[in-house]
Amino acid sequence: MNDPIAFFITIANYGTWLPGDERGWVEYQRGWKLPCRPLELEALARMSEEACILNSGQRELVESQIAETCEHREWILHAQNCRSNHLHAVIGAFETAPKKVRQDLKAWCTRRLKRETNSGRENWWAERGSIRWVFTEEELERVIEYVNDAQDRKHLEIKPDQ
Structure with missing residues (x-):
């Protein structure tokens, strides 16, 4: 494969x-x-x-931190969208285990939120999260469209798998 x-x-x-x-x-x-x-x-x-519901300022912090983490790790950030109750990211992270990518995103976003929101919150994210592997350019286009534009369209609904 x-x-x-x-x-x-x-x-x-x-x-x-x-x-x-x-x-x-x-x-x-x-x-x-x-x-x-x-x-x-x-x-x-x-x-x-x-439950953790992010406001618009917090969502902006998360997206900024994801971009910064990807740049630092030399990962390709294809798309991201932080919503009030979840986030999506499509990342090319070659030679990095996908769980490490997810773990790093959660850890760095948590640090940034704690530092910049003056919140006493300890828990920002669910314990795990979904990781789907993207193998083709067609799949990549589809998930980028979903993340950027189509999360609410029924025909593109993607359920978390892990």
């Missing part, structure tokens, strides 16, 4: 997509699951702080 040309990374904010969620959810290493209200209530009860 060929090496990927990019990774399509999605990271939900802390507490915004819990196990059991009414939209469906992803169980780690087991895949997509149907909604389960009791499980969602249990996850909600275990949260240590409120």
